[in-house]
Amino acid sequence: xxxxxxxxxxxxxxxxxxxxxxxxxxxxxxxxxxxxxxxxxxxxxxxxxxxxxxxxxxxxxxxxxxxxxxxxxxxxxxxxxxxxxxxxxxxxxxxxxxxxxxxxxxxxxxxxxxxxxxxxxxxxxxxxxxxxxxxxxxxxxxxxxxxxxxxxxxxxxxxxxxxxxxxxxxxxxxxxxxxxxxxxxxxxxxxxxxxxxxxxxxxxxxxxxxxxxxxxxxxxxxxxxxxxxxxxxxxxxxxxxxxxxxxxxxxxxxxxxxxxxxxxxxxxxxxxxxxxxxxxxxxxxxxxxxxxxxxxxxxxxxxxxxxxxxxxxxxxxxxxxxxxxxxxxxxxxxxxxxxxxxxxxxxxxxxxxxxxxxxxxxxxxxxxxxxxxxxxxxxxxxxxxxxxxxxxxxxxxxxxxxxxxxxxxxxxxxxxxxxxxxxxxxxxxxxxxxxxxxxxxxxxxxxxxxxxxxxxxxxxxxxxxxxxxxxxxxxxxxxxxxxxxxxxxxxxxxxxxxxxxxxxxxxxxxxxxxxxxxxxxxxxxxxxxxxxxxxxxxxxxxxxxxxxxxxxxxxxxxxxxxxx
RNA sequence: UGUCCUGUGGUGUAACUGGCAACACGUCUGAUUCUGGAUCAGAAGAGUCCAGGUUCGAGCCCUGGCAGGACAACCA
Numbered sequence: 238x239x240x241x242x243x244x245x246x247x248x249x250x251x252x253x254x255x256x257x258x259x260x261x262x263x264x265x266x267x268x269x270x271x272x273x274x275x276x277x278x279x280x281x282x283x284x285x286x287x288x289x290x291x292x293x294x295x296x297x298x299x300x301x302x303x304x305x306x307x308x309x310x311x312x313x314x315x316x317x318x319x320x321x322x323x324x325x326x327x328x329x330x331x332x333x334x335x336x337x338x339x340x341x342x343x344x345x346x347x348x349x350x351x352x353x354x355x356x357x358x359x360x361x362x363x364x365x366x367x368x369x370x371x372x373x374x375x376x377x378x379x380x381x382x383x384x385x386x387x388x389x390x391x392x393x394x395x396x397x398x399x400x401x402x403x404x405x406x407x408x409x410x411x412x413x414x415x416x417x418x419x420x421x422x423x424x425x426x427x428x429x430x431x432x433x434x435x436x437x438x439x440x441x442x443x444x445x446x447x448x449x450x451x452x453x454x455x456x457x458x459x460x461x462x463x464x465x466x467x468x469x470x471x472x473x474x475x476x477x478x479x480x481x482x483x484x485x486x487x488x489x490x491x492x493x494x495x496x497x498x499x500x501x502x503x504x505x506x507x508x509x510x511x512x513x514x515x516x517x518x519x520x521x522x523x524x525x526x527x528x529x530x531x532x533x534x535x536x537x538x539x540x541x542x543x544x545x546x547x548x549x550x551x552x553x554x555x556x557x558x559x560x561x562x563x564x565x566x567x568x569x570x571x572x573x574x575x576x577x578x579x580x581x582x583x584x585x586x587x588x589x590x591x592x593x594x595x596x597x598x599x600x601x602x603x604x605x606x607x608x609x610x611x612x613x614x615x616x617x618x619x620x621x622x623x624x625x626x627x628x629x630x631x632x633x634x635x636x637x638x639x640x641x642x643x644x645x646x647x648x649x650x651x652x653x654x655x656x657x658x659x660x661x662x663x664x665x666x667x668x669x670x671x672x673x674x675x676x677x678x679x680x681x682x683x684x685x686x687x688x689x690x691x692x693x694x695x696x697x698x699x700x701x702x703x704x705x706x707x708x709x710x711x712x713x714x715x716x717x718x719x720x721x722x723x724x725x726x727x728x729x730x731x732x733x734x735x736x737x738x739x740x741x742x743x744x745x746x747x748x749x750x751x752x753x754x755x756x757x758x759x760x761x762x763x764x765x766x767x768x769x770x771x772x773x774x775x776x777x778x779x780x781x782x783x784x785x786x787x788x789x790x791x792x793x794x795x796x797x798x799x800x801x
Numbered sequence: 802u803g804u805c806c807u808g809u810g811g812u813g814u815a816a817c818u819g820g821c822a823a824c825a826c827g828u829c830u831g832a833u834u835c836u837g838g839a840u841c842a843g844a845a846g847a848g849u850c851c852a853g854g855u856u857c858g859a860g861c862c863c864u865g866g867c868a869g870g871a872c873a874a875c876c877a
Contacts, residue, residue, distance in 0.1 A: 252815050252824090280877050315876065372875055379873060382803035386873095417875055427804040429873045438875035457877045480806060481872050502806085509812085515877090557825065559814040563807050564870060571813075571826050581839060616839065647837065656835050689835065701835045769836045796837045 254560040256295070256501055260303055260472060273305025274471045276343075277331070278461070280312045281323035281445070283515040284530040284537045285330045287551065287572075288506040294555035295503070296474055297336040308468055309338040312345045314460045316444040324445070326530070330538040334548045345460045346446045348467055352455050353407065355463060355493050356418060356436060360399045364492055365436060366391055367402040368419045375417075379432070385425040386432045392421060406439060409452045413439050418453075422488065430485045434458055462486030465498040473498045476505040477562065506558060507566045510720040511536045512728045512735055526739060527721070533776075533787050534721045534743050544718065545764055545774035545789030550579040566726065573790050580764055580772045580789070585613045585620060588658070588705050589752040589767040589786075591715055593632035595678040595707060598663060600685075601629040606706070609689065611659035623755055627660050630707040632751045634769075637702050638679055640668065645799075647700035649679070655700040658768060662687035662698055703768040710751040713784040716776065717745040756784065764789070 253261065264271055277293040279285060285293075300307035309331065313319050331338070359365040368391045370378065378387040394402075403418055405411065418437040426432055436459040441452045462485075465473045480502050490497050507513060513536065521527050521535070530537050533544035541551065554575040558567050608624035633649070642650040649655050654664045661683040669678040686693035724730075724738040752767075759765065763775045771791035779785040 252817085254814085278877095282877080312877065318876075375875075376873085381873075384803095414875060429804090432873085435875055440875085454875095456875075461877085477806070478871060479877095481804080504807090557813080559825095561807095561814070563813095565813060568812050568826065574826060577838090586836075615834095615836080645837090658835060660835095662835095694835085698835085700837080703836075766836085766838085769838075771838095792836075792838050794837070799837090 255562070256299065256472070256474065256503065256560055257302070259501060260299060263471070264303065269471050272469075272471060273300060273303045274308070274469050275300045275305060275474060276308040276310050276465065276468060276470050278310045278312045278345075278464070278475075279327050280315070280318075281320060281327060282315070282318040283323060283519055284326050284539055286513055286515070286518065286536045286538065287508065287541065287554075288513045288536075290334065290538060290551050291506040291555045291558065292474070292476070293331060293334070293336065294552055295560060299472065299474070305471075306341065307336070307338060308341040308343055308470070310343040310345065310464060310468065312457065312461065312464070313444070313446065314345050314455050314457055316440060316442040316454060319445055321445045326539065330542075333542060334538070334551065343464075343468060344446055345455075345464050346444060348460070348464055349447060349451055349455070351467060352460060352463060355489075355495075356403065356459075357400070359420065359436075359492060360403060360418075361396060362492065363396055363421070365399065365418055365420050366394050367399050367406065367416055368392075368433075368435075369416045372414065375435075379429075380424070382427070388424055389419065389433065392433070403437075406437070406453050407451070409441065411439055413441055415439060420489075422485075428481055428484055430458065430482055431488070434485060458482060458485055459489070462489050462498065462500075463493070463495065465500075466490055466493075466496045469496055470498040473500040475500060475502055477502045478505075502562070503560050504562055504565055507564070508536060508572065509566055509569050509725045510722050510727070511569070512722070514728065517728070517735060520736075526736070533716070534718050542762070543777065543787065545580075545762075545772060545787055546576050547579050547583075547764070550576040553579065569720065576790055577772065577793070580766065582616050583614075584764045584766040584772055586611075586615070586766045586768050587753055587756060588625065588703050589713070589715075589750060589756070589770065589773070590632045590634055590703065590705050590710075591717075591747055591750045591767075591770065592635045593705075593749075593751045594635040594638065594676060596631045596633045596663075596704065597678055597680050598629050598631070598661075598683050599666065599680050600682045603629055605629065606709075609659050611689075625659060625753060625755075626706045626709040628706045628708055631657070631704045632707055632710060633657075633679075633702055633704045635676075637700075638665065638676070640676075647796075648702060649681075649700070654698045655702050656687075656689075656698050657683075657704050658701050659689045660704070661685070661689075662696060701769075703770075705751045705753050707751075709754050711754055711756060711784065713750050713752045713756070713786060715747045715750045715773070715786045715788065717747065717788045719743050719745075750786075752784070752786075757781075759784070766792075 275296045277296040297307045368389045380386045417435045419433045422431045424432050437453045440454050483500050531539035531543045554572050607627045609627050610622050611625050612622050614620040637648040639650050649665050651665050656662050663681040663683045665681045667680045668676050671677050721743050722738045723740045727735040727738040759775045761775050765773050767773050772789040773786040776785040776787050
């Protein structure tokens with residue numbers, strides 16, 4: 238390195254998002270002795286999606302950046318909807334994304350005993366009571382924005398009675414839903430969450446971790462803040478919908494006199510042309526609109542992985558979208574930019590013809606095979622070269638030939654010349670057609686002096702085509718994906734259900750594509766660039782006898798854009 | 802008719818805490834290219850929701866509006 242290129246000016250402070258600013262201020266003031274502890278708290282009731290990725294990139298990222306730790310904590314307070322299969326999927330996703338929580342894998346259910354003790358304390362302080370109102374009755378007692386709630390008739394039950402009842406609730410003496418434990422806060426509060434929120438409900442249900450130990454389960458609001466506190470979380474990062482919950486968490490922390498975690502809220506990620514609601518994604522899976530949580534059209538991390546996205550591209554995306562408090566909708570084009578940028582540097586180029594038409598080189602000897610050297614990645618010399626078989630009969634892309642081309646068509650047409658990538662310059666001479674008038678073969682001649690790399694190869698032609706030698710080609714299935722929804726905001730219509738915007742053409746299966754023989758070696762999830770077409774990867778469905786590729790994303794195509 | 806949060810190019814995020822708006826994506830030119838990719842060079846596009854005020858000076862401060870969003874599950 239003789240020349241020093243100035244990439245960034247070290248004097249200029251990197252711009253920080255508002256959370257980094259808070260963290261740096263806390264570090265400067267010596268809060269918590271400079272300790273930084275974050276956590277990512279998913280509920281194991283569904284698969285993680287790219288919105289979660291934004292969140293945990295932030296959680297783990299802040300910890301990494303400031304020498305702190307980030308815990309993984311499963312918020313498993315609802316035994317009815319949660320399951321260990323989701324736990325496994327979530328762990329796999331976060332690891333795959335490149336983050337490590339070491340031995341700090343926690344569960345809200347680890348704290349059930351502690352939470353129960355906290356509840357006893359609150360009851361003893363006269364700040365909680367056992368309520369025997371039904372769900373309907375509670376709802377009926379709710380006030381409005383400007384009217385306070387009607388007090389529960391059980392609100393002033395004596396402490397000893399509350400204690401007795403709560404203990405018996407825990408002991409399983411009462412049926413489901415017959416009573417709840419409620420905090421006694423402020424029925425007149427403008428914040429609905431402060432109007433005697435429910436802390437515990439009775440659920441005689443088996444929990445995926447605690448089994449049958451409990452028949453009362455804490456509500457999220459009762460569990461979340463204290464779980465943070467128990468873990469000594471210094472900066473509890475979450476999305477905007479929890480802003481109104483914060484005063485409640487702070488009230489609990491105060492009453493219980495426990496470690497004061499600070500909650501900071503940021504805006505969740507929204508992506509155009511997709512949905513991010515776990516409930517609705519589950520619906521797509523259950524109703525068969527997609528093939529599963531890992532369907533390559535899904536915005537889930539499982540789906541993105543199968544589609545061919547890399548962890549690096551998703552992390553880059555999360556970095557680029559930024560962190561702020563205003564509602565946002567990110568253009569999917571940015572996600573696509575991130576994966577193209579990553580794969581451009583990494584993915585080996587290979588020849589594959591998706592919609593093949595036969596090309597016969599009339600002046601090339603029958604039965605002859607040449608092995609032509611071609612570069613694996615022009616962006617990275619270290620990826621080397623390989624040999625491609627070339628012969629008299631090839632396949633090219635049907636779209637790359639037009640009998641009657643428009644002005645700026647740089648591809649093959651009668652009488653025109655193009656370069657066959659890494660091979661010869663050819664000129665189209667004639668076509669064969671079937672009874673329907675469809676082209677069945679294109680005949681051409683090649684210039685034997687024009688072989689790539691040769692002295693006479695300097696000649697310029699306007700286009701270069703990819704191809705595959707017909708006798709050497711392998712057949713493969715290729716799955717093309719388009720956006721799952723036709724509407725930029727499928728979930729944003731009051732009158733219409735999001736499913737009305739499902740794109741009927743989101744999946745196109747091409748059963749008989751022709752690919753170069755080296756693809757025999759490709760392994761599951763390998764990333765490739767099909768020259769001139771896009772980035773693809775090997776689907777897990779792929780077998781030695783039946784190769785299957787997914788299109789991750791097409792190449793940028795200015796020609797297609799001009800023509801739309 | 803409440804409380805809270807938020808308003809900066811098409812999209813997203815900045816602006817060293819008061820010094821005349823920057824970066825990325827997208828869009829459009831041109832160069833180059835054995836991928837109509839990549840790369841390189843360049844352009845258009847906001848005067849910061851509105852109206853007042855403080856100040857030599859406001860996207861940043863103050864006042865008053867307006868707009869959008871969140872919140873009323875024994876879900877998280």
